[in-house]
Amino acid sequence: MSEQGFDPVRIGLVSISDRASAGVYEDQGIPALQAWLGRALRNPIAWETRLIPDEQDGISATLRELVDAAKCDLVLTTGGTGPAPRDVTPEATLAVADRVLPGFGEQMRQIGLSFVPTAILSRQVAVIRAKALIVNLPGQPKAIAETLEGLKERGVSGIFAAVPYCVDLIGGPYLETDAAVCAAFRPKNAIRPNHP
Numbered sequence: 001m002s003e004q005g006f007d008p009v010r011i012g013l014v015s016i017s018d019r020a021s022a023g024v025y026e027d028q029g030i031p032a033l034q035a036w037l038g039r040a041l042r043n044p045i046a047w048e049t050r051l052i053p054d055e056q057d058g059i060s061a062t063l064r065e066l067v068d069a070a071k072c073d074l075v076l077t078t079g080g081t082g083p084a085p086r087d088v089t090p091e092a093t094l095a096v097a098d099r100v101l102p103g104f105g106e107q108m109r110q111i112g113l114s115f116v117p118t119a120i121l122s123r124q125v126a127v128i129r130a131k132a133l134i135v136n137l138p139g140q141p142k143a144i145a146e147t148l149e150g151l152k153e154r155g156v157s158g159i160f161a162a163v164p165y166c167v168d169l170i171g172g173p174y175l176e177t178d179a180a181v182c183a184a185f186r187p188k189n190a191i192r193p194n195h196p
Contacts, residue, residue, distance in 0.1 A: 007173035011037065012048040012066035012075035014059070016089050017139070021053045029078035032141035036148055040160060042176040048072055054080050059092035067096075067132040073172040074163065075132060079139040081124045089136050090123045096134070097127035101166070104135055107159050108147050112138070114156060115146070126159075131171040133163065149182050161185045 015021075015029035030049050037045065048070045050062050059080070066072045080089030094100065104126030112119025124136040137144050150158030164175035164184040177184040 006043040006176050008046065009041070009043045009074065009173045009175060010046045010048065010070065010072045012050070012063075012070060012072035014050045014052065014062055014066070014075065014077040016052055016054055016059060016077055016080040018053045018086060021051050027051050028141050029137075029139060029144065032144050033076055033078065033137075036145050036181075040148070040177050040181040042178060043173065054086040054088060056088040056092045056095075059089060060095045063093060063096045063129070063134055067129045067134070072132055073167060075134040076137055077134070078137045078144060081122055081136050081138065083121050083123070087123070090125045093125050093127055093134055093136055096129050098130065099128045101126040101128065101133075104159050104162075107157070108138070111147050111150065111156055111158065112143065114151055114154060115143075128170055133166055133170065133172070135159070135163075158182060 013030045013033045015027045017027065019025055020027040030051065034047065048066055052058055052062055063075060066075050077089055077093065080087045105124045108124045109119050109122055112122055122138065126133065126135040137147055148158050148160040150156050150161070160182045161184060164177060165186045167173065167175055175184065
């Protein structure tokens, strides 16, 4: 535990883009994720960041490395989840999964549909590998924040509210959130692991 009493957490962030990884334009996904998570989580965070092209085998290899070797507790990807031929992030993610959590993808599409009808084209998935949660997020910074945080004014829950309890259940660190950004939901009878 850290000095503040919060468990340290290791988070992998993977931005998947042919053009950004080739230097055609600057990646915005990883900075957007770091900014949002830095506000939302009170835990000390160790970052593992990767900027890679849309290659299915390479994406799968990166996810395996982040979980198996770097020991990330949570891995978030951004980009490559649409219907275009080069959008292979969901397939690469499913290839490394021990279990699939379909509710995350369902909620992400529901949030997106509050803004654009093309949200039904999104194919994001979330999976468990070992003791890590891996979630595919959209590619645009605004959509990333909306997906994680939700739409409070419309009563739509973001997906991150469920992440801390999921991480609890699979044996990861106890994630503390700033309720002003995103209140974590845990059942009333949930016991903090390793804490009396």
